[in-house]
Amino acid sequence: MRQQGENTRALGLPAEPAPPQRPLRAPVHRSTTYEFAASQDYADVLAGEAPGYSYARIDNPTATAFASAVAAMEGAGCDREVRGEAFASGMGAVSTTLLALTGAGAHVVASRSIYGNTYSLLDGLLRRFGVQTDFVDITDTEAVRAAVRPETAVVFTETLANPTMAVADLPGLAGIAEEAGAVLVVDSTFATPAVCRPLEHGAGVVVHSATKYIGGHSDATGGVAVGGAGPMAEVRSARIDLGPCLAPDEAYMLHRGLETLPLRVARQCASAAAFAAAVAEHPAVERVDYPGLADHPGHALAGRLFDEGRYGAVVTVTPRGGREAGMEFADALGTATIAASLGGTHTLAGHVGSTTHRQMSDAALQAAGIGPAAVRFSIGLEEPDDLVADALAALDAGAGR
Ligand SMILES: Cc1ncc(COP(=O)(O)O)c(C=O)c1O
Incomplete structure (x- = not known):
């Protein structure tokens, strides 16, 4: 029998594509392409007439496993079938979903308090393509109703607003969207499915920056969108055309993070509640925004929409004084780290006015x-007593000046 040359032999395909026993962990499939026995099989998979994989941007088993796992969590209480699509980042999920569900002449009603890049996408890039957005106070249901037009295609909100932690009335917004024939799209990054599952409250699509709580360890970037078959067919098609697919190594890391999401988030919520209550008592503190506190405007609504005793793990502490007082407070922290992002194992803090909301004047911030x-805190997994002691000491240092 003719022996093939060494380069051909070196290129041999795996003899055993899948082990006979199912591995406990979803493997990382790095291959960008897949072998077919016949041209017709290849054509059938591409056409969606047979299950399977052809090319990594279209589908990758590791990313699919991750998206399906998030869909199982977000759709737990839904009586309809839900599907997930994974993305290279949270903005990949947000931008693809908005592009998929709108088009020239379409209108969006969006919360005024949304992530900065979502805001600039709606207010900049999408306007250039003929999609008009009205930004409203999403907690004012009448304002939302008044903003809706016949051409409204999407109502967009975050479950918990950054950094006020305002709680969106998801069933109320879903009702308005439904009457208008629009899709309610909810960015639930701050809540996670371990706190609230917007699809159970009438949302059409829920999106996440998986870079935050879902990954949970500040070491992988990704996003995910989950919703019913109708809108998700549009989202999937736009994802394939636009290309922000989740890389397999990142998908593996995010899927691993998801396994401990409920455990981490339960602990982070409990620590955040203890932290918020203790810090609110300090005389140098003007206010603490946390929906777990009885005086937060969204407390009662959160009690109805969120899982019992879970109000998220972001706490915004406003010391008395101006910008400088806030920056000094953040600088005096030791256990909490000054850093961008949220949702990881470490407690992160940032002065809002000079970082995430730096484009806004004091007057705009107040409005x-x-x-x-x-100062916004993303509470991590440290001992809550250590976090409280750290914040109180930093407040004491400021009050003494
Ligand atoms: C609420 C929210 N949505 C979306 C994003 C964007 O996510 P990513 O940075 O993964 O693109 C962020 C990022 O901070 C966010 O906080």
């Missing part, structure tokens, strides 16, 4: 319900 001194 949005944000004090110029506000």
